Amino acid sequence: MKYLKFFIFLTISLMVFSCSKSDEVVVKAGSSKLTKKELQEDLKSLPPQTKAFLATQEGINRLKDELIKREVLYEEAKKKDLAKSEDFKRRVEEFKKITLINMLLEQELKNLPQVTEKDAKDYYEKNKDQFIKPVEVRLSQIVVKNEQEAKKVYEKIDKGEDFAKIANELSRDEKTKSIGGDIGFFKKGQLNPQIENVAFSLKKGQVSMPLNLKGQLYIFKVTDVKGVPIDFEQIKPQLMEQLKAKKQQEWFQSYIEELKKKYKVEVNEKALQEILNQALIGGKPEQQAK
Known part of the structure; x- marks a missing residue:
């Protein structure tokens, strides 16, 4: 479960939270609280098509219910000291790693030249037999x-x-x-x-x-x-998306190769195989060697 984003299907117009204090508490459950600023950050990247739903009273009630669920579950998790567990620490580190990787890729992709309509038209003209x-x-x-x-x-x-x-x-x-x-x-x-x-x-x-x-x-x-x-105008949006995906994939492969040269990469093949054997076949590695 993505505890911090489990209400991702919801969004809301920022007018609903139009108070002046950026740290004003929106939902409180025990010692746990969600501030206006935190909620705005959570909702920032949500799809715009659901705003219409949350402009209704039903939508606001749905959001409120989801926020309450999140905070009471968070409070209960803290009461059970789950934050002190090794499993929690491992998951946090994994989340940090994935988040940093995503931030890096987002940053680097901003520098990638955008696919233009001319790019799509040129590709179409050179590959008409595909369309x-x-x-x-x-x-x-x-x-x-x-x-x-x-x-x-x-x-x-x-x-x-x-x-x-x-x-x-x-x-x-x-x-x-x-x-x-x-x-x-x-x-x-x-x-x-x-x-x-x-x-x-x-x-x-x-x-x-x-x-x-x-x-x-x-x-x-x-x-x-x-x-x-097939007429170019009919397939232009799909073709531009395809070319964009292709450009990003090519860039990614090239970027990874650059990083491999930049950083010393070592793989313990024996340890990797032992772990895979254990995970896929079962039993202890030393038992499988017999």
Whole structure:
């Protein structure tokens, strides 16, 4: 439970707390109290869409009830001396670590250049074949017996090997492996519904996760798409969000690599494996070594 934020679904207009003293007590339970300033900080980052609800009397009553719950539970926890427990201290340290990490990332991300409409438009123009509402798709397939064989296929794909070459080497479908797994063009309604749902959700060049069909695993790749182009304005918001997420992910990976070089990193592989064995298998590490 996130005790300090368990009423996160609530927000409120600051007009409700329009008193002049910033440290004025809003809720008190025993020796525990919540001040106006603390509550304002708690509510600062909440979503605006719930403000309308809390503008009503029902909303204010709901907030008041949640605040009372928080303070009486906090008071009871203090009475039981839970703050002195080692578990509490461990959780506080973990919370501090996570909070500091989040603050660092928030700070660094502010310096990251924003994705502009021009960025999205340029990407759209260079990758128009990705933005087509498919009417027909051309598929290639690789058929394997089990997950172990599927893993080999994906390992080769991840290394950048040609799908057709992999199909020729590893596919168990004798009819299509010699032609790189190609099974031709299909319109909606011509495929098994399970295959169709996957095929028409993929973009050109994308590879599916394995589908279990008749006791075998099928891996599909969309090699061509025929359809109607999607207008830029229609997908602009989603495309900008995708590019933003991609930019942040690329930055994060680069940032982590920089930090690895900056700080000396050491991993005790033996200790790590012992802990994992104990946690996942059970028993003491020394027992598992026998």
